[in-house]
Structure formats: structure tokens, C-alpha cells
Amino acid sequence: MAKTFPALAREHDSVMAKNAAALERLAHVVLALQWQAAGQIGLTGLQGLLLAQLAVDASLGVKELAERLRLSRPTVSRALGSLRRKKLIAAHRSAVNKRRVSFRLTPAGQSKSESLQQVAEPLLAALATLGAEGQEVLWQQLLRLLTALGRQGVMGSAGLCPTCRFFTADPAGRSFYCKLLQQPLSVSQLRLDCPEHEAAEQPSKR
Numbered sequence: 259m260a261k262t263f264p265a266l267a268r269e270h271d272s273v274m275a276k277n278a279a280a281l282e283r284l285a286h287v288v289l290a291l292q293w294q295a296a297g298q299i300g301l302t303g304l305q306g307l308l309l310a311q312l313a314v315d316a317s318l319g320v321k322e323l324a325e326r327l328r329l330s331r332p333t334v335s336r337a338l339g340s341l342r343r344k345k346l347i348a349a350h351r352s353a354v355n356k357r358r359v360s361f362r363l364t365p366a367g368q369s370k371s372e373s374l375q376q377v378a379e380p381l382l383a384a385l386a387t388l389g390a391e392g393q394e395v396l397w398q399q400l401l402r403l404l405t406a407l408g409r410q411g412v413m414g415s416a417g418l419c420p421t422c423r424f425f426t427a428d429p430a431g432r433s434f435y436c437k438l439l440q441q442p443l444s445v446s447q448l449r450l451d452c453p454e455h456e457a458a459e460q461p462s463k464r
Contacts, residue, residue, distance in 0.1 A: 288381065295377040299370050304329075304337045306374055309363070312347060313371040315453075316362040325414040346370055398445050417451035419443070423458040 263282040269275035289303070296306025304327075311323060318326075324334045338361060341347045346367035352358035363371060385393055405420045407413045419425045424438040434443040438454055449455075 291377050291380060292374075295374050299373045301370070302337070302340075304333075305341055308334070308337055308341060309346060309367060309371050310374050310377075312361050312363055313368070313374075316350075317360050319358060319360050322416075325416070328413060341367070394446055397448075401448060401450070404450075416457065417449065417455045419448040419452065419455075421458055422452065422455045424454070424456065425458070 263279050266272075266275040266282075267279035292306060292310075293303035296303050296309075299306070301309065307327060308323060311318060311326065320331050320334050320338065323329075323338075324331045327334065338347065341361075342349065344366075345364055347361045348364055349359050349361055352360070385396075388396060401418065401420065404413070405418055408418060408421055419434070419436070420427070424436050426435045426437065427433065434445075434448060435441070436443055
């Protein structure tokens with residue numbers, strides 16, 4: 259049987275298969291929330307995603323945005339062009355590298371981005387039902403999944419602690435240390451999107 263997600267959902271005796279299918283359904287829910295929020299302010303889903311990304315980090319260029327969203331550069335460039343025509347973002351060329359272009363929100367873009375800030379509320383409310391201990395356990399397992407997917411090359415892993423050259427972990431994966439901060443880290447302190455991240459030559463094992 260082909261390993262499609264609907265087929266995996268029917269493998270009732272396999273917890274791994276059901277986990278994969280459940281994550282796919284969760285992804286659909288998150289994407290629907292993002293697309294709906296963007297549509298309410300007159301944007302496509304992709305335009306809304308780009309606006310949200312740039313509201314957090316204005317240093318991102320086409321390459322970084324494409325890698326983060328797992329899309330082609332032409333697709334991202336076209337969406338950014340639409341946002342520029344709507345006067346929601348403005349391009350800025352680096353003074354150091356003239357070929358380097360990043361994008362910043364205009365006042366109108368900032369106003370639009372604020373309308374997207376409630377998109378995560380339903381998911382956050384659902385996560386709150388797990389309690390603090392459950393959320394920490396889930397975070398550690400999700401980080402392992404994201405790291406594994408990054409090593410497969412199917413998603414960007416930049417920003418993840420385990421893929422950073424400053425990160426070390428004991429063989430059992432129970433204690434962690436950041437050589438940049440020069441301090442041990444708890445599970446809850448491990449980062450998903452660290453601005454100081456530098457890719458490790460050999461990915462750290464978890």
C-alpha cells in the first residue's frame with residue numbers, strides 16, 4: 259500500500275503511522291488558520307506568511323525566505339513583488355553587499371501584520387491543555403523530528419539548536435550546552451529560531 263497520509267491513518271495498529279497522519283492533519287489546521295487570516299486582510303496565504311516572517315526578521319532575503327518556506331525563489335519573488343506593489347514592504351539594499359536585498363515592512367505593512375498576530379491563538383489554547391510538563395515533553399520530541407527532517411533536506415534547519423556549531427549534547431541527549439553563551443541549557447531553553455545560529459559542519463547528534 260502506498261504510504262499516503264490517508265492510508266497511514268488507517269494503519270490502526272501502528273502508532274508511528276498514526277502519528278504521521280495526525281501531524282499531517284495538524285499541518286492542515288495550521289495552514290487553514292494562516293490562509294484564513296491572510297484572506298481577511300486582502301492577502302493570499304503566501305503573502306500573509308511572508309508578511310509575518312518579515313515582521314519578525316527584516317534581514318531575510320529571497321533565498322532565506324524560500325528556504326524557510328520550502329518554496330522556489332521565483333515563487334517567493336513574485337509574492338514579494340505583489341507585497342511591494344501593495345506598498346506593504348520596501349526593498350533595502352545592503353551597504354556592505356550591494357547584491358544583498360532584504361525587505362522591511364512599511365507602516366501599512368506593519369498594520370496588516372498586526373492583524374495576523376492572533377492566528378496562533380487556537381493552537382496555543384489547545385497546547386495549554388497539555389500542561390507545562392506535557393508541553394516540554396512535546397517540545398523535545400518535536401525538536402528531534404525537525405532536526406531529523408532538516409538532515410534529510412526536506413526542510414530548513416537553520417535556527418535549531420541541534421544543528422548549530424555552538425551546540426553540544428551528551429550521548430544520552432539529557433544535558434545540553436551552548437558554547438556561544440558558555441552555559442548549560444535546559445530542554446525548555448533549546449531554540450527553534452536562534453538569531454545567533456551557525457550551521458555545524460557535522461550535525462550534532464540528539
